[in-house]
Amino acid sequence: MVFDHARGQLTSFLEKVLSAVGEAAGSVLGRVVEAVRTIFEGDPETRKQVAFSVAMIALSAKIAKADGIVSRAEVDAFRQIFEFPESEAAHVARLYNLAKQDVAGIEAYATQMATLCRTCAGGPCQILDDVLDGLFHIAKADGLIHENEMAYLARIAEIFGFDKDYFERVKARHLHVGGTDPYDVLGVSPSDDFPEIRRRYRSLVSEHHPDRLIARGVPVEFHAVAHERMAALNAAYEAIEKERRAA
Template sequence: MSIWGRFGDFISRVTAGAVSGVSDVVEAVRTAFEGDPELRRKVAFSIAMIALSAKMAKADGIVTQDEVRAFHEIFAVPQEQQRNVARLYDLAMTDTAGFEAYAERMARLCGSGAPNCQMLEDILDGLFHIAKADGYLHEREVAFLRRIAEIFVIDEGRFEAILARHAMTGPDDPYVVLGVTRDAPFDEIRARYRKLVAEGHPDRLIARGVPEEFVAIANDRIAAVNAAFEAIERGRVSA
């Protein structure tokens, strides 16, 4: 059974009971998939992306068709499972619990506690992908995402690098994208570039619990990292 089949069965079963919000769903993941950590990570990632997308939609007060399209670029949801995805999305939209409490639970479930947890960066990257879909990162969306990063124990430098990859106004600073200083030796920059490409490879994402259906996140990340390195390389050669 695909991740969506297992996800759909789980959401149908949980929401058929007495759940007061997404936090109850998160706690149910912990026990329902206790014997299968890999599947638990994949279901947890899917829930995090769907529910935090809904919370982010409330951050700027409007859900645009571009954001819906971007959502479906990341979520290749089979027709028969779209109702379950919509059910979770609507539950998160109407949940009175604040996004911070929910994000804290999700961080624990995804294995946070170590700075710059890679799977949690994947979630943040996906949220940026959706937020920028209308061609503009609203200041309330950036504030929302920055707070999510703090809860996920993603440090300021890593957050700024992710923000630079997704920035919609002005020229992106390739040095910020790669997380290196402007006076860094080129060998150091190249080593950093190769590390980021390796971390962002779709196989790496899948290995840490990101379902196969979400490789759009990896493709966007690698494209931005490649462009940043090429810009720096051109600048160093012409200098």
């Protein structure tokens, strides 16, 4: 989950965090955040990777519960993002269930996870963009995004520091009700000239290239979502290009 060549290390990473958290029920959020900060204080790169994994596991649990039902499709979507050996399943499942049952609400989790990711990256970091994309992937896994889930996603985006226009672009990549508007996906306007649209497209492709995700410490297993994001960007650009050529 953390790095492809470090699969064996993830178990020990989560074991350390969960050992520090303990078995007590109730509010575990503070204990999880403090454990990640303390255990990996001298290793900011590992802390960044663990922070991403913890954020995705915890917020995935909260989002899956937002509509009142944790569906099998949502759990499967989570496992698609985090392919992990069965030897690690118990640790991942324990953290997932702790977050799902925690008395702390989703806003508290989003706030603390944003702080944790920013702290480990030295400032606002693009990892939060990857987390938001992953949460959309899970929320839509059962065929629709419930209004409660959408409200939570919007609030998480706000807490992460993304403006409304940015949130709408992310939503456009994932929701195809009535057909996708390719201009919304790329964050451009039909009034923009094509060279400007092409520059925007190339910038987005560069920003979201899988190599960039690796550099940000995003686990290889998360690239299923990254490829879905790239496919949406490519399809939007091709649709606009085809439309402009026809015109």
